[in-house]
Amino acid sequence: MSRSMVVRYALIVAIIVVLLFPVYWMALTAVLPTRELLSPSPPLLPDLGSISFDSFQRVFELRPVGRWMANSATVTAGTVVCSVVFATMAGYSLSRLASKVGLIVGYSLFAVRLIPTTLLVIPLFMMFSEVELNNTLRSLVIANTVVIVPFAAWLMKSFFDSIPVELEEAAMVDGCSRLRSFLTIVLPLARPGIGAVAIFSGILAWGDFTFARTLIQGDAGTTVTVGLVSFVGEYTADWGALMAAGLLSIAPMVVLFILLEPLLISGLTSGAVK
Incomplete structure (x- = not known):
């Protein structure tokens, strides 16, 4: 693969990451405890043990x-x-x-x-x-x-x-x-x-x-x-x-x-x- 193709694919991947990052952060906020998200250094890659889907159940109970x-x-x-x-x-x-x-x-x-x-x-x-x-x-x-x-x-x-x-x-x-x-x-x-x-x-x-x-x-x-x-x-x-x-x-x-x-x-x- 030529260098121009590598640069092109890298640019495409970078654009996709930038565009999808807000959605990723929404999903991260939905499954992680609030105390971790509001900490001085929130995790970019979550600990699998702290993931919970209670928020999805709670939204139907609250509203x-x-x-x-x-x-x-x-x-x-x-x-x-x-x-x-x-x-x-x-x-x-x-x-x-x-x-x-x-x-x-x-x-x-x-x-x-x-x-x-x-x-x-x-x-x-x-x-x-x-x-x-x-x-x-x-x-x-x-x-x-x-x-x-x-x-x-x-x-x-x-x-x-x-x-x-x-x-x-x-x-x-x-x-x-x-x-x-x-x-x-x-x-x-x-x-x-x-x-x-x-x-x-x-x-x-x-x-x-x-x-x-x-x-x-x-x-x-x-x-x-x-x-x-x-x-x-x-x-x-x-x-x-x-x-x-x-x-x-x-x-x-x-x-x-x-x-x-x-x-x-x-x-x-x-x-x-x-």
């Missing part, structure tokens, strides 16, 4: 973590479905039905994504209050979809732009309508974009804190991001339980990526012409 994750899963699933559907339709329109008016609408749509989330909370809160949607998980689905779709639509547009329009024209010459050619020809080829939008929207919806903290009052609709804050008190913090709950909250997004990765890979490796 309704299962209900929090169920609420987050409901919001995330609804947001992913809505974002994929709306972004796909909007991206196809921006790509295939391009015009000056369409470009203005498209750039106006993208400009919405540049507005900070904190500026959208109050108008959305007032709108949802008028239609009695506050304190419901549906309000979180709508709010997250509003924020995600503008960028996701442009992401889908780039995928549709890479698909030759001649494929649709050939299908329509053979008798397909535009809708059928879209469903049978274009949509299967846009699987990488659909997978990317699903992952993007799922991560953002699952990790949302601003909307979940503002639009939901009470414990029934609490999501996992808001619930994690309750492990930090005014004077103390249960670090073991907090990190254990944090690791549990990461797991669904890892599963989502594993499930959607074949969609991305199959779409990237499949060709329009065999």
Whole structure:
């Protein structure tokens, strides 16, 4: 192996270690006693005899973590479905039905994504209050979809732009309508974009804190991001339980990526012409 390859692999390993170290430290905090972690020289490599998984059991005894994750899963699933559907339709329109008016609408749509989330909370809160949607998980689905779709639509547009329009024209010459050619020809080829939008929207919806903290009052609709804050008190913090709950909250997004990765890979490796 050449020296350049060794340097390249060493650099890759170093980047992976840096990126994964926070997750490793979370896991270490969850399984080690607090007294060891708060010592002047906390162990980087733990003693196997001091490892305990009591924190993972304690989080379910102290807080309704299962209900929090169920609420987050409901919001995330609804947001992913809505974002994929709306972004796909909007991206196809921006790509295939391009015009000056369409470009203005498209750039106006993208400009919405540049507005900070904190500026959208109050108008959305007032709108949802008028239609009695506050304190419901549906309000979180709508709010997250509003924020995600503008960028996701442009992401889908780039995928549709890479698909030759001649494929649709050939299908329509053979008798397909535009809708059928879209469903049978274009949509299967846009699987990488659909997978990317699903992952993007799922991560953002699952990790949302601003909307979940503002639009939901009470414990029934609490999501996992808001619930994690309750492990930090005014004077103390249960670090073991907090990190254990944090690791549990990461797991669904890892599963989502594993499930959607074949969609991305199959779409990237499949060709329009065999």
